[in-house]
Amino acid sequence: MILLEVSGMTKQFGGLRAVDSLDLSIEKGQIFGLIGPNGAGKSTAFNCIAGAFAPTAGVITFNNEKINGQKPWDLCKKGLARTFQIVKPFASKSVLYNVMVASFVTTNSRSVAEEKAIKVLESLSFSDKKDILSGNLTIADRKRLEIARALATEPKLLLLDEVMAGLRPAEVDDMVQVLKTIRDQGTTIFVIEHIMRAIMALSDRIVVIQFGKKIAEGTPKEIANNENVIKAYLGEDYAVA
Ligand SMILES: Nc1ncnc2c1ncn2[C@@H]1O[C@H](COP(=O)(O)OP(=O)(O)OP(=O)(O)O)[C@@H](O)[C@H]1O
Numbered sequence: 001m002i003l004l005e006v007s008g009m010t011k012q013f014g015g016l017r018a019v020d021s022l023d024l025s026i027e028k029g030q031i032f033g034l035i036g037p038n039g040a041g042k043s044t045a046f047n048c049i050a051g052a053f054a055p056t057a058g059v060i061t062f063n064n065e066k067i068n069g070q071k072p073w074d075l076c077k078k079g080l081a082r083t084f085q086i087v088k089p090f091a092s093k094s095v096l097y098n099v100m101v102a103s104f105v106t107t108n109s110r111s112v113a114e115e116k117a118i119k120v121l122e123s124l125s126f127s128d129k130k131d132i133l134s135g136n137l138t139i140a141d142r143k144r145l146e147i148a149r150a151l152a153t154e155p156k157l158l159l160l161d162e163v164m165a166g167l168r169p170a171e172v173d174d175m176v177q178v179l180k181t182i183r184d185q186g187t188t189i190f191v192i193e194h195i196m197r198a199i200m201a202l203s204d205r206i207v208v209i210q211f212g213k214k215i216a217e218g219t220p221k222e223i224a225n226n227e228n229v230i231k232a233y234l235g236e237d238y239a240v241a
């Protein structure tokens with residue numbers, strides 16, 4: 001079943017076409033990667049899908065419903081959650097409080113929200129830090145909190161914008177495992193990432209964009225060996241057997 005379908009999606013900022021007639025479709029249960037050089041239009045594509053911007057043209061279909069121009073909070077209730085490239089938790093509040101705020105998307109009860117938040121923290125091996133103030137977390141833990149907040153809304157589709165940026169190699173490996181577990185528990189994942197080792201290990205399929213346009217699509221292996229992708233983004237040393 002196709003969970004997300006983007007067709008001819010374009011986002012124009014004045015004279016700049018940040019996303020240019022983008023087509024892609026994501027099957028339920030996939031981990032789907034989006035890569036490309038800085039400024040390629042990746043975050044803008046996410047912003048259009050998650051409702052932060054209405055696309056200038058094109059159709060976005062989520063769970064068989066056209067969602068163009070719907071607001072982020074409505075989309076979130078329908079099961080489309082995202083993280084932000086720049087993480088901004090409520091710094092003076094605890095980890096648990098931050099996750100509970102997100103749980104209220106699916107319940108009005110404080111005790112249920114707390115129960116759900118604790119479950120999410122457990123699933124991310126994060127419960128031991130539930131009482132720490134978010135402003136005191138390390139970068140790796142802030143990223144984990146960002147994912148926890150998105151997961152607490154119980155999404156069908158999770159959009160992750162560079163959740164591994166700034167992590168050490170061992171932390172990247174942990175995050176790859178965390179994301180695989182989230183997928184195995186039933187959440188489809190759409191991920192933007194610059195760390196190739198991670199995106200290659202995670203993705204079932206990858207789309208590459210440059211200047212807002214799709215330049216390649218395929219399995220990680222196909223992408224790693226695609227000449228256009230090597231020229232535009234990966235560099236000559238990257239090609240793998
Ligand atoms: N709100 C905005 N108003 C005007 N221009 C914007 C806006 N948001 C993004 N852009 C421009 O659109 C282009 C695509 O930006 P975007 O942030 O989507 O790239 P990206 O692929 O996410 O890059 P990075 O890998 O650096 O995060 C850039 O030229 C950027 O300057």
Ligand SMILES: [Mg+2]
Pocket residue numbers: 042043044085
């Ligand atoms: Mg970006």
